[in-house]
Amino acid sequence: APASPADPAATAAAPASSAASVTPTDGCADPAAAAQPITGTLKVGWSAALSGPLAQAVGAVIDGMKSRFAVANAAGGIGGVKLEVVARDDAFNPEKAKANVGELIQADGVHVLSTFGSGQLNAIADDQNEACVPLLFGQASVPAYRDAVNFPWTTEYLPSAEVEMAVVVAQLKQKYPDGVDVALAANQTESGQGYANGFKKAIEGSNIKIVKEAPLTDPNAAATTLKASGAKVLVDAGVTTDCLALSMAVGRAGWKPETFIQPANCVDGKTLYEPAGDAADGQQIMVWLKDPGNPIYADDPGVKQYLADLEAQGNKLPLNNYTVNGWVVGDLMVDAFTKAAASPDGLSRLGIMNAARTQSYHPPMFIDGIDWKVTPTQALGIMAFRPFAWSAEKKTFEAQGDVIDISQNYQ
Amino acid sequence: MTLLSVQNLTAGYGQARVLHGVDLTIEEGEAVVVLGANGAGKTTTMRALAGLIGFGGRVEFEGSPLAGLRPDAVVARGVSLVPQGRGTFPHLTVLENLHVGAALRRDKRGIKEDIERWCGVFPVLAERTGQAAGTLSGGEQQMLAVARALMSRPRLLLCDEPSLGLAPKIVAELFGILATINREQGVSLLLVEQNAELALALAGRVYLLEVGRVIASGTAAEFREDETVRRAYLGY
Amino acid sequence: MTPIHVRTGSAAHRGLQIAGLAAAAGALLLGATMEAFRVGQLTNVMIFAIAISGLNLATGYTGLLSIGHSAFFGLGAYTTGVMVVTYGAAPMTTIPLAVLLCAVLGFVVGLPALRIRGLYLALVTLAVGVAFPEVVRRFEDLTGGAAGLVIRSRQLAPPEWTGLTVPQRGIWLYWVSAAALLITLVLVRNLTRSRLGIAMIATRDNEIAAAASGVRLATVKTTVFGLSGAVTGLAGSLFAMYVGALSPDGSFTLLKSIELITGLFLGGAATLFGPVVGAFAVVYLPYFTADLASGHVSGVIFGAVLIAIVFLMPEGIAGVAGRFLGRFIRIAPHENQGERP
Amino acid sequence: MQMVRTTGTDRPALTVTDVTLRFGGVAALDGVGFTVAPGEICGLIGPNGAGKTTLFNCVTRIYRPDSGGVSFGDTDLARVRPHDVVRLGIARTFQNLALFPSLTVLQNTVAGAHARHQAGFAAALLGWPGTRSRQRRIEGEAMDILAELDLTDVAHRPAHGLPYGTLKRVELARALAARPRLLLLDEPAGGLTHAEVRDLGDLILRLRRDHDLGALLVEHHMGLVMSISDHVVAMEFGRKIADGTPDEVRAERRVIEAYLGKAS
Amino acid sequence: MDIFLERLFDGVTNGAVYAIMALALVVVFRSTGTINFAQGEMALFTTYLAWWLTTVGLPIWAGALAAGATGFLLGAVVERTLIRPIRRRNDMASLIVALGLFTAFNALAGLLWNSETKPMPSLFPAGLEDFFPVAGARLYWDALGVWLVVLALIAGVFFLFNRTRLGLQMRAVADNAESAALSGVPTGRILMLGWGLAGIVGSLAGVLVTPLSATQLSLTTMFPILIYASAAALFGGLDSPVGAVVGGLAIGVLEALITGYVEFIGGTLPQTAALVVIVLILLFRPTGLFGTRQLERL
Numbered sequence A: 001a002p003a004s005p006a007d008p009a010a011t012a013a014a015p016a017s018s019a020a021s022v023t024p025t026d027g028c029a030d031p032a033a034a035a036q037p038i039t040g041t042l043k044v045g046w047s048a049a050l051s052g053p054l055a056q057a058v059g060a061v062i063d064g065m066k067s068r069f070a071v072a073n074a075a076g077g078i079g080g081v082k083l084e085v086v087a088r089d090d091a092f093n094p095e096k097a098k099a100n101v102g103e104l105i106q107a108d109g110v111h112v113l114s115t116f117g118s119g120q121l122n123a124i125a126d127d128q129n130e131a132c133v134p135l136l137f138g139q140a141s142v143p144a145y146r147d148a149v150n151f152p153w154t155t156e157y158l159p160s161a162e163v164e165m166a167v168v169v170a171q172l173k174q175k176y177p178d179g180v181d182v183a184l185a186a187n188q189t190e191s192g193q194g195y196a197n198g199f200k201k202a203i204e205g206s207n208i209k210i211v212k213e214a215p216l217t218d219p220n221a222a223a224t225t226l227k228a229s230g231a232k233v234l235v236d237a238g239v240t241t242d243c244l245a246l247s248m249a250v251g252r253a254g255w256k257p258e259t260f261i262q263p264a265n266c267v268d269g270k271t272l273y274e275p276a277g278d279a280a281d282g283q284q285i286m287v288w289l290k291d292p293g294n295p296i297y298a299d300d301p302g303v304k305q306y307l308a309d310l311e312a313q314g315n316k317l318p319l320n321n322y323t324v325n326g327w328v329v330g331d332l333m334v335d336a337f338t339k340a341a342a343s344p345d346g347l348s349r350l351g352i353m354n355a356a357r358t359q360s361y362h363p364p365m366f367i368d369g370i371d372w373k374v375t376p377t378q379a380l381g382i383m384a385f386r387p388f389a390w391s392a393e394k395k396t397f398e399a400q401g402d403v404i405d406i407s408q409n410y411q
Numbered sequence B: 001m002t003l004l005s006v007q008n009l010t011a012g013y014g015q016a017r018v019l020h021g022v023d024l025t026i027e028e029g030e031a032v033v034v035l036g037a038n039g040a041g042k043t044t045t046m047r048a049l050a051g052l053i054g055f056g057g058r059v060e061f062e063g064s065p066l067a068g069l070r071p072d073a074v075v076a077r078g079v080s081l082v083p084q085g086r087g088t089f090p091h092l093t094v095l096e097n098l099h100v101g102a103a104l105r106r107d108k109r110g111i112k113e114d115i116e117r118w119c120g121v122f123p124v125l126a127e128r129t130g131q132a133a134g135t136l137s138g139g140e141q142q143m144l145a146v147a148r149a150l151m152s153r154p155r156l157l158l159c160d161e162p163s164l165g166l167a168p169k170i171v172a173e174l175f176g177i178l179a180t181i182n183r184e185q186g187v188s189l190l191l192v193e194q195n196a197e198l199a200l201a202l203a204g205r206v207y208l209l210e211v212g213r214v215i216a217s218g219t220a221a222e223f224r225e226d227e228t229v230r231r232a233y234l235g236y
Numbered sequence C: 001m002t003p004i005h006v007r008t009g010s011a012a013h014r015g016l017q018i019a020g021l022a023a024a025a026g027a028l029l030l031g032a033t034m035e036a037f038r039v040g041q042l043t044n045v046m047i048f049a050i051a052i053s054g055l056n057l058a059t060g061y062t063g064l065l066s067i068g069h070s071a072f073f074g075l076g077a078y079t080t081g082v083m084v085v086t087y088g089a090a091p092m093t094t095i096p097l098a099v100l101l102c103a104v105l106g107f108v109v110g111l112p113a114l115r116i117r118g119l120y121l122a123l124v125t126l127a128v129g130v131a132f133p134e135v136v137r138r139f140e141d142l143t144g145g146a147a148g149l150v151i152r153s154r155q156l157a158p159p160e161w162t163g164l165t166v167p168q169r170g171i172w173l174y175w176v177s178a179a180a181l182l183i184t185l186v187l188v189r190n191l192t193r194s195r196l197g198i199a200m201i202a203t204r205d206n207e208i209a210a211a212a213s214g215v216r217l218a219t220v221k222t223t224v225f226g227l228s229g230a231v232t233g234l235a236g237s238l239f240a241m242y243v244g245a246l247s248p249d250g251s252f253t254l255l256k257s258i259e260l261i262t263g264l265f266l267g268g269a270a271t272l273f274g275p276v277v278g279a280f281a282v283v284y285l286p287y288f289t290a291d292l293a294s295g296h297v298s299g300v301i302f303g304a305v306l307i308a309i310v311f312l313m314p315e316g317i318a319g320v321a322g323r324f325l326g327r328f329i330r331i332a333p334h335e336n337q338g339e340r341p
Numbered sequence D: 001m002q003m004v005r006t007t008g009t010d011r012p013a014l015t016v017t018d019v020t021l022r023f024g025g026v027a028a029l030d031g032v033g034f035t036v037a038p039g040e041i042c043g044l045i046g047p048n049g050a051g052k053t054t055l056f057n058c059v060t061r062i063y064r065p066d067s068g069g070v071s072f073g074d075t076d077l078a079r080v081r082p083h084d085v086v087r088l089g090i091a092r093t094f095q096n097l098a099l100f101p102s103l104t105v106l107q108n109t110v111a112g113a114h115a116r117h118q119a120g121f122a123a124a125l126l127g128w129p130g131t132r133s134r135q136r137r138i139e140g141e142a143m144d145i146l147a148e149l150d151l152t153d154v155a156h157r158p159a160h161g162l163p164y165g166t167l168k169r170v171e172l173a174r175a176l177a178a179r180p181r182l183l184l185l186d187e188p189a190g191g192l193t194h195a196e197v198r199d200l201g202d203l204i205l206r207l208r209r210d211h212d213l214g215a216l217l218v219e220h221h222m223g224l225v226m227s228i229s230d231h232v233v234a235m236e237f238g239r240k241i242a243d244g245t246p247d248e249v250r251a252e253r254r255v256i257e258a259y260l261g262k263a264s
Numbered sequence E: 001m002d003i004f005l006e007r008l009f010d011g012v013t014n015g016a017v018y019a020i021m022a023l024a025l026v027v028v029f030r031s032t033g034t035i036n037f038a039q040g041e042m043a044l045f046t047t048y049l050a051w052w053l054t055t056v057g058l059p060i061w062a063g064a065l066a067a068g069a070t071g072f073l074l075g076a077v078v079e080r081t082l083i084r085p086i087r088r089r090n091d092m093a094s095l096i097v098a099l100g101l102f103t104a105f106n107a108l109a110g111l112l113w114n115s116e117t118k119p120m121p122s123l124f125p126a127g128l129e130d131f132f133p134v135a136g137a138r139l140y141w142d143a144l145g146v147w148l149v150v151l152a153l154i155a156g157v158f159f160l161f162n163r164t165r166l167g168l169q170m171r172a173v174a175d176n177a178e179s180a181a182l183s184g185v186p187t188g189r190i191l192m193l194g195w196g197l198a199g200i201v202g203s204l205a206g207v208l209v210t211p212l213s214a215t216q217l218s219l220t221t222m223f224p225i226l227i228y229a230s231a232a233a234l235f236g237g238l239d240s241p242v243g244a245v246v247g248g249l250a251i252g253v254l255e256a257l258i259t260g261y262v263e264f265i266g267g268t269l270p271q272t273a274a275l276v277v278i279v280l281i282l283l284f285r286p287t288g289l290f291g292t293r294q295l296e297r298l
């Protein structure tokens, strides 16, 4: 695809990591400023959809992060430096995101950025790399920004669709050692295509076969078409609301695939599975976060601490998956900032980026056995999942075996 | 008894004032004609009386003021206007046009009778009851407009150049009908008309409008004698 | 107070024109010295102004309502994007192709106008507007499909002779956009002051009478649609250079068309500078309402402001500004000569 | 771009042969035929709905006759596209005003001259000096026409909001700007006072003399029709019922019955 | 066969949804001569209201009634306060006001009820087993319910416009408001009623549509529906209820069948394909399928 940034010329031109630091500063407009220690407050700027259909989700993410920062600030901040969030609305529109980031950097003077959505990240990445303002844990899953050579100042939080699909295929191989026919429903946006391509790549060389692929543009039509293929497995390469629509459509078509796999972004049981009733029963999903509402974590110390902290902060949606998301991102940031402050680069943009590039951490809200791990040559972060399945009767997800870790594939 | 009395009527469009104080009266049962050159403000006067545009001055119909009433309220009081140009509903059929004209009436039988009556008076309408008004010829539409206005059974009928675009024979017939309506049914008439010959034959009294003011008034007979009026409006 | 009267073509009129140009040039120079993100905002405004000027030709002057101009904007942008990313073309060299392709598309969209009119024609443009993102997604190999097409900053480097570096591409694009806007305005002014401009308005006001006066409706409509598409496509091409990241669902949906229409009528349809004013409005109104309040509240305020402008400024902002200026200066037509539209 | 032009000297006749046109069940025109000789003023009269305007629409190609033909000189108008009719030298006014309300009176008139000049989008866009001076010349000519019709005062006012009678004259100005050989006038006297009608009659005669043109005049104002027409055609129900000199037609029994009424 | 039928049913159901919304547009156009681009978002707002009422314990039909009543009020108030003062100015002024309302109502719904997707209960039995088999395909009750509502609505709208005084007066006002006023028609009240009635139809569309919609109730549910409804209404000629319904069904069925059977384009270009077919039809019937022929007399 033309969007691929893996341009050999650019790779060759990019300098190898220097001895002192893994993050190059010679592309920066002002390299010295990047190494300037941050004092007083450390501002994290968000360009995200504060209005429109995604506003609720995005709002929960940002609030979760703010809660985490408040906890850190109450504990004295990062060596006395307080954390603050500045958010600007981009209404999920890339051109607004670009304008926002310019303003966040130049007018608001933020030290770290984050954003929500691949299109937004695409529009931002170059500017933010030139300005050498770290964009950490972007809520997107475009493969391009896992490339530390071309985008040294960017990391992504959401698990790579490729990794997720590799885990899905690993599980399918266990379940169907002799191979199986798969029907694939693909959302027609960047996220959906990422999943579809990840799945196709993961089944290469195996005897798992895609017998039919249908676009999710019209879920009913997709269900009818895919049902006719006679496949045993249905893989939904979809994004959030597709999951509900597809399960309802499949249910109404009178189809009960033996295995129905939903994407990790559809982890919200209450809005995406409950309304579908029985049709959603048994659908599988790959999970990396603890669900604070799930009884299996009732005694988990990480969850208990989380719930106590959120209550103390007056956060209204502690059980919301997006809140957990934002909290964890905040947690990862606090970890990176703390490590930076302790590093020779100190708490500077460069120090933070270096810390984020070499970060290895287990956020308490990550499922045990799943870690965040980034090295200068590998920026995937999440490389393991635990499969869960929806129980329509209990209205909750139930674990389906142990964590599947494929990090050895990405050494 | 005075049916309509207009004193110092002023009106205009936006900033531009068109009427600078028009005075006129119509007695019960009278037929009155307004003459005036192009752009004198005849249409503007009629539109003000019908409630289509705001105005200043005193206008009283049957002793109570018309100021501030909307057009439908004016119709309810018994004043009906046949506007200059096309006052029809082009996408509605002829029959529907007539029914709309009776919007304020509830007497189904009476409406039916009236429709039959006016179709009898304008036979061309009877032939075209199901045709969309917009496809009628110009003259046919003019007749429909008059019939439509009559459907509300007005006490005062305002007609803005009803003869415009009508064939001479139809004009003669129309004026005959107007005369009948006036004399036999007691509907008073206020007529703006360029066909002064016929208008003077019909009307008892005349007002002459120039640049938004009444510059002369009198009986039809007096006007026919007047040299300048004859030259400008009668053509002899 | 009584306004000063100035006749067109007189020395005073010339003087006024020169003063206006000088003021515009001064404003541009001032803009160029601002912070980079402000320069970016102004670039965005100028790009919008060009796009809306294109729409103005079809919708404002000729009365051909188009809800499909997002497609021209998108085609211009994607032409530049694909040429730069896939074929390694220099951004500026892609402009002629973008403009040409959009002119052709505009002409084709205009063809049904030979038979279909008014709101029915709007349906044709609607189809084009709906189709564009779908088509981009369909031809993934060329366009990058749903995943989008990203032009990297180094591919947008200013030409060498300028001596500007990659991070300075913002200011380069600012001046390129300013030049493009200037050229657009001059062309639109020439066109609308010519007898063809009169033919366009005649077509809008009364087709039958226009045809009876010898106006070839078919030629006028298809050509105007072509020109209109070309101008909006020019804006699209510049937009690709501005934003760098093209995605079919991001900037090229019907919502973009709605934004352009809003800009056109807020600014003032069928006026030369209306689109410029409208572009300021569509870029800065949401920006300021977002500052007033966050999230959905800003959406409510934006809607309310839009309605308020319609109520307070019936002829668009440019019209009101014109009337305000008219209190001080009146331009009267030269004797024995026409006042131009 | 194809241009159909007539030279200044040839003066073609308008020939209507056996034209029929139906709308649903109504035969608006039913085998009408007559000729308007070059330079002649021909009155066309008939009751409302007789088909006069429809005939105009057939000549200017807004409608296409179901059968029969209309020709102007040697040109068969059936083969001419609506916007080229005026290029042949036929210009018209409309019974119910078809002006361009947002244009000024001058611009309305300039629009009427559209057919007389080469259209060039490229030239217009670039604003070449030649284009501009031509533009000025056209405007100058239009101002002359406005002066002739006593419209100079309102030249720069938008057509919208002007009195009805004034607008009728603007239509005439627009038609004249095309420098026609034949003028089709659809009820030009509508809404005018007697004195104004008399002036209009004088004007039409003067125009014929100065501009060397003929006219087909639809009008219900008998005084006007009878005083200036060389020849009058009367219609009823889409058919021709009389054709001759004004006096002959006026005396025709069917015309009196159908149209004039006993009173006249 | 069963697959074909299932696709057909899906198409008819989607089409019926477009048709109801198109009817709302037609009611406004027929009674006031304007196109209300905010119709969809006004319906979205009242649907949120209906949803909210179900969350506080009311049955969905009560929510639907409340939505209808609110739709009526909203329509009437918007007409009276925002549209009427500027209606005469020009079409574009009302267009921009409608766009302003579009933004404002969408944001208001997001503000009051947040933007999270809401599962919407259905007016009809909507379980997985609530269908009856037709030649091997499943026809669900809730789909059938939508079909029946369309039939009832079109009958109602047709009756209103062609058989009642009110309908006649609405058409008169749309055709020539000034003459209608001069005939004694209370134009103001009629305009308000027209918008109010359209508000009811739109709200009904919203309540019926969302349980079947792929996106359930979210801030983006109505926009695409409005787009296809506009296309359907135009296709039918804007002033013809029957035309709007035929147009809506045509778009829905074309979309479903093209998606299902013409894989090369269908899979990814369903909407384009449906609209292109519509445009082609328009080329042969330039004033829509059922629209009254444009009346242009000179």
Ligand SMILES: Nc1ncnc2c1ncn2[C@@H]1O[C@H](COP(=O)(O)OP(=O)(O)OP(=O)(O)O)[C@@H](O)[C@H]1O
Pocket (backbone or CB within 6 Å): B013, B016, B018, B036, B037, B038, B039, B040, B041, B042, B043, B044, B045, B084, D160, D161, D162, D163, D164, D165, D166, D191
């Ligand atoms: N809608 C309008 N906007 C602005 N000015 C108008 C409008 N209508 C009429 N006028 C102006 O008001 C004046 C009087 O017009 P009015 O129509 O009342 O004249 P009239 O006596 O009826 O003439 P006519 O014989 O042409 O019908 C004219 O100068 C006209 O230009």
Ligand SMILES: Nc1ncnc2c1ncn2[C@@H]1O[C@H](COP(=O)(O)OP(=O)(O)OP(=O)(O)O)[C@@H](O)[C@H]1O
Pocket (backbone or CB within 6 Å): B135, B136, B137, B138, B139, B140, B165, B167, D023, D024, D026, D027, D028, D046, D047, D048, D049, D050, D051, D052, D053, D054, D055, D095, E296, E297
């Ligand atoms: N588009 C149309 N659809 C249906 N009928 C039409 C159409 N155009 C004209 N007619 C009918 O054709 C007949 C002739 O109409 P036309 O307008 O030519 O009459 P006219 O002689 O100009 O009358 P007037 O003197 O009243 O203007 C009328 O009966 C009219 O109803």
Ligand SMILES: CC(C)C[C@H](N)C(=O)O
Pocket (backbone or CB within 6 Å): A116, A117, A118, A119, A139, A140, A141, A142, A158, A191, A265
């Ligand atoms: C949370 C999601 C809407 C983000 C999506 N995965 C993206 O990359 O755009």
Ligand SMILES: [Mg+2]
Pocket (backbone or CB within 6 Å): B042, B043, B044, B084, B160, D164
């Ligand atoms: Mg008048």
Ligand SMILES: [Mg+2]
Pocket (backbone or CB within 6 Å): B137, B138, D052, D053, D054, D095
């Ligand atoms: Mg006629």
